[in-house]
Amino acid sequence: MVQIPFEASTRYPDSDGKPMAENTLQYQWIVRLVENLKRMLAGQNAFVAGDLLWYPVQAQPGETPLAQAPDAMVVIGRPDHCRGSYKQWDEENIAPQVVFEIISPSNSAAEMTAKQAFYIEHGVLELYFYNPQSETFWGLVRGTVDDKLEPVMPLNMPWVSPLLQIRFELFEDGLAVFYPDGEPFKTLAEFAQERDRLAAKLRELGINPDDL
Numbered sequence: 001m002v003q004i005p006f007e008a009s010t011r012y013p014d015s016d017g018k019p020m021a022e023n024t025l026q027y028q029w030i031v032r033l034v035e036n037l038k039r040m041l042a043g044q045n046a047f048v049a050g051d052l053l054w055y056p057v058q059a060q061p062g063e064t065p066l067a068q069a070p071d072a073m074v075v076i077g078r079p080d081h082c083r084g085s086y087k088q089w090d091e092e093n094i095a096p097q098v099v100f101e102i103i104s105p106s107n108s109a110a111e112m113t114a115k116q117a118f119y120i121e122h123g124v125l126e127l128y129f130y131n132p133q134s135e136t137f138w139g140l141v142r143g144t145v146d147d148k149l150e151p152v153m154p155l156n157m158p159w160v161s162p163l164l165q166i167r168f169e170l171f172e173d174g175l176a177v178f179y180p181d182g183e184p185f186k187t188l189a190e191f192a193q194e195r196d197r198l199a200a201k202l203r204e205l206g207i208n209p210d211d212l
Contacts, residue, residue: 012055012065014084020051022104025132026071028187029102033072036177036185038080040166047075053085054096056122068118070099074164095123097163103131116140120149126161128152128168135174 034050050072059065073096119127128139139152158169165180177185199209
């Protein structure tokens with residue numbers, strides 16, 4: 001749980017002062033998740049964000065606000081527009097349903113346990129954790145029976161997100177994530193290559209992509 005210093009003029013700051021990622025591998029994974037989820041949910045009433053402070057409840061006067069900044073989060077039922085932070089009471093009290101954490105070397109087991117507890121307490125339905133260094137992946141999903149949490153482990157993979165229908169698989173070179181139609185999540189470089197191929201095809205047809 002992030003402890004936000006209380007200041008009357010900036011009661012709910014938009015930053016916790018921490019970097020988005022500690023290394024390039026962690027950063028690449030965060031960006032991959034956010035960009036592909038945005039692409040998948042484009043045009044729907046859904047909000048996707050990376051490293052955005054989420055305030056689940058309003059603090060009482062003089063009280064330190066509680067917040068957490070998931071590496072990636074999905075909120076179904078809220079419009080996709082820019083926000084400095086996600087104040088749940090201003091968002092029809094809709095909590096993020098799905099969160100992702102990409103673990104860095106400095107993240108302790110105690111820290112991850114605390115994050116899990118925070119997400120569970122404040123209504124997250126699916127939470128997923130991945131360590132790209134050790135290539136370990138696990139999660140917790142809130143079930144429909146007695147609201148119990150179902151663990152997601154290598155033993156029950158490949159795993160399909162009940163809400164998003166994306167698929168997680170572990171291979172020898174680590175985790176792969178797939179769209180509901182089976183297409184793999186792309187890196188930014190692969191998105192750029194895809195755009196270049198499309199632009200080339202348009203030019204072959206006599207269409208200047210810059211005019212579109």
